Amino acid sequence: MARCAYCDTTILFGGKSQGDRRYCNNTCMANGAMAQAAAQLSDADVRYHVTLVHRGNCPQCSGQGPVDVHTSHRVWSAVLMTQWSSRPIISCQRCGNKRKLGDAAFSLVLGWWGFPWGLVMTPVQVVRNIAGAFSGPKPDVPSDALEKQMRLRLAAHLLSRQQGD
Numbered sequence: 001m002a003r004c005a006y007c008d009t010t011i012l013f014g015g016k017s018q019g020d021r022r023y024c025n026n027t028c029m030a031n032g033a034m035a036q037a038a039a040q041l042s043d044a045d046v047r048y049h050v051t052l053v054h055r056g057n058c059p060q061c062s063g064q065g066p067v068d069v070h071t072s073h074r075v076w077s078a079v080l081m082t083q084w085s086s087r088p089i090i091s092c093q094r095c096g097n098k099r100k101l102g103d104a105a106f107s108l109v110l111g112w113w114g115f116p117w118g119l120v121m122t123p124v125q126v127v128r129n130i131a132g133a134f135s136g137p138k139p140d141v142p143s144d145a146l147e148k149q150m151r152l153r154l155a156a157h158l159l160s161r162q163q164g165d
């Protein structure tokens with residue numbers, strides 16, 4: 001099954017293609033362009049920042065780490081329209097789980113009311129959140145997702161500095 005080249009979410013239905021890469025939506029496609037710029041950063045530089053963030057305090061609650069990428073999933077519907085998204089944040093396990101359970105509750109309340117995708121996607125997103133809360137990133141090593149996110153942040157910083165000149 002196809003996976004989004006940016007956020008690594010499995011693309012169940014639809015998505016956007018750019019060359020041989022597939023993305024969930026336009027946002028991921030824009031971020032994908034950034035990711036290609038990010039590939040030019042030096043590995044040592046990225047690894048240094050990844051370690052710093054992983055061992056640092058949580059950017060959400062300032063609590064103790066380890067800090068990593070936690071992705072929550074939500075869906076909402078309005079009769080003939082259903083929208084779903086995956087939302088990665090960099091945080092500690094507690095904040096990550098809080099957000100996963102929050103998005104599960106959000107989806108349970110607002111997800112169903114569309115036909116047919118609301119009925120299809122609501123259980124999918126709820127299960128993704130609950131499964132994710134029990135199988136988060138390993139605490140002892142930074143995940144590949146964290147490295148990817150840090151690379152993007154460094155690239156964004158680099159791009160904005162280049163544009164500022």
Ligand SMILES: [Zn+2]
Nearest residue numbers: 004007024028
């Ligand atoms: Zn995506």
Ligand SMILES: [Zn+2]
Nearest residue numbers: 058061092095
């Ligand atoms: Zn936190």
